[in-house]
Amino acid sequence: MSKRKSKDNSFSLSECIAKVHLILRARFCHHLPGKLFGVEAQYKNLMDLLKQTAVYGESNSVLIVGPRGAGKTMLLKSVLKELMEMKQVKENLLQVHLNGLLQTDDKIALKEVTRQLQLENVVGDKVFGSFAENLAFLLEALRKGNRSSSRPVLFILDEFDLFAHHRNQTLLYNLLDVAQSAQTPVAVVGLTCRLDVLELLEKRVKSRFSHRQIHLLNTFGFEQYVEIFQQQLSLPEEFPDGRFAQQWNQNIQSLCKDKTVKDILQKHFNSSKDFRSLHLLLMLALSQVTVSNPNIRSTDLLAASRLCTTDSKANVLHGLSVLEFCLIIAMKHLNSIYEGEPFNFEMVYNEFQKFIQRTHSMHNLEKPVVLKDHDKYFFSISQLKPPW
Structure with a gap:
């Protein structure tokens, strides 16, 4: 291939390989949404709940529960992607992402809420007595400007169970209290892998929670697992070099029919069906893709599979x-x-x-x-x- 971009929008091989690594690594590391299998009902349920808040201004709260790697984050991102394509939602909906591993106390969480809502200039040096007063001030600040009512806010709490360890569960109490009071359209979505998470909540917090739960379990079969494998490795239609993308995708299709590759996938499917283990396998195989080896081979997947099962301590x-x-x-x-x-x-x-x-x-x-x-x-x- 030519080293320069030609009129047919072709790129050099090294540029294509670099772009492949960039796209697929982002997909594997950030659990970017793709076609979902076996969670159509959960998808519709979550979409309806978030649409009620984003479009109709109704407050809601829900927990997405499932083992690690079941696709909780991927489900949420898929719903948000479709939701944000609606003009009305894109212009109005505000999102706040919190993680129990990072926001370890309410003070840190409040600072992060302020930063993500871009209200640092509004808050300034103001000091309030309680977390509730601080949160109320932030939500009230969203009413400023030409809008007569507050914009809907979506609070996403990853590692939801860790927020239950905060002192008096103040953050959870105030968020759910706001959602229940209907003063501001607020949706609280928690993601957790603990089935007993409701048992961790205090009575006052539990009484303000809607008790809606969406459970995720990987119920798909091996044929769908192979489809997921193909989908995760395929390049999108908007890839800069269409000819390279076509050749790459044809190679991935042929891999799905290869007996060695099917045996490798069957082994991983039998041991673990979660997306994280699959992404690890694909990431290791992708690392073998270079200019001298521009396609993923069955031998690359075999070597990656051995690395996945190797005891690091040994x-x-x-x-x-x-x-x-x-x-x-x-x-x-x-x-x-x-x-x-x-x-x-x-x-x-x-x-x-x-x-x-x-x-x-x-x-x-x-x-x-x-x-x-x-x-x-x-x-x-x-x-x-x-x-x-």
């Missing part, structure tokens, strides 16, 4: 000497005793000497020799379990 231990094994065991033992507190080389060496005295199976080595190996393998202790 790889760390591979090739270590007896001394190195002893030092790692000594460090891990100390790490267990002191529960993560720091320790120094002298303590490791003393533990090593005790081990020598108990076993009598190896020669006592001088301290400089032990120190050299200690520095080399100190990083490995957090990955191993002690043998006692």
Whole structure:
């Protein structure tokens, strides 16, 4: 191919490969929406709920519950993608994304809500007495301007169960209270993998929750799993170089018919049907795509499958000497005793000497020799379990 873009919008091979990596990696890492299988009812249910808030101004709350990798985020993104294509929704709906792993207390969560609603200038240095007053002020600020009523706000709480550990569950209480009071059109969508999440909520919080739950379980069969595999690896129609995209997609179709590839997918399907494990497999196979190897081959998928099933701890231990094994065991033992507190080389060496005295199976080595190996393998202790 020519290194320059020609009149038929063709790109150099290296440019096409770079674009393929960019598109597919984003798809695998961010769980971008595609064709969904076996969740049509859940999709319609969630769409109806969010449309009530975004279009008709009715407040709602709902939990999306399912194991990790079941497609909760993908379902939500698919619904939002279709919803945001409506002009009325695109112009009015505000979205606030919170994560229980990041917003670990209500103060951090409130700052993030302020930032995502772009109300930093409105808030300024104002200080209020309670979280409820702060939240009420933010929602009231949305009424400013030419609009007579507040714009609908969608609060998405990922790792919903972790917000239950906040002090007095203030964030959940106030969000659900606003949703129930109907003063501002608010939708609260929680994503969690805990089936018992409602048992974690306080009575006052539980009483304000709608108790709507959407459960996701991967109920699709192997044929649909192969379709998902093909869909996740296929390039979109808007790919800059149409000829390259056509060749790439034809190669993916042929892979789906290859017996070796089907055996690999059957193995993964039997062990785990979640999207995360599939994305990991595809990401490892994609890493083999280069200018010299511009297509994914069955051998690439086979190598990726072996990497997925390889024990990483065994790889760390591979090739270590007896001394190195002893030092790692000594460090891990100390790490267990002191529960993560720091320790120094002298303590490791003393533990090593005790081990020598108990076993009598190896020669006592001088301290400089032990120190050299200690520095080399100190990083490995957090990955191993002690043998006692």
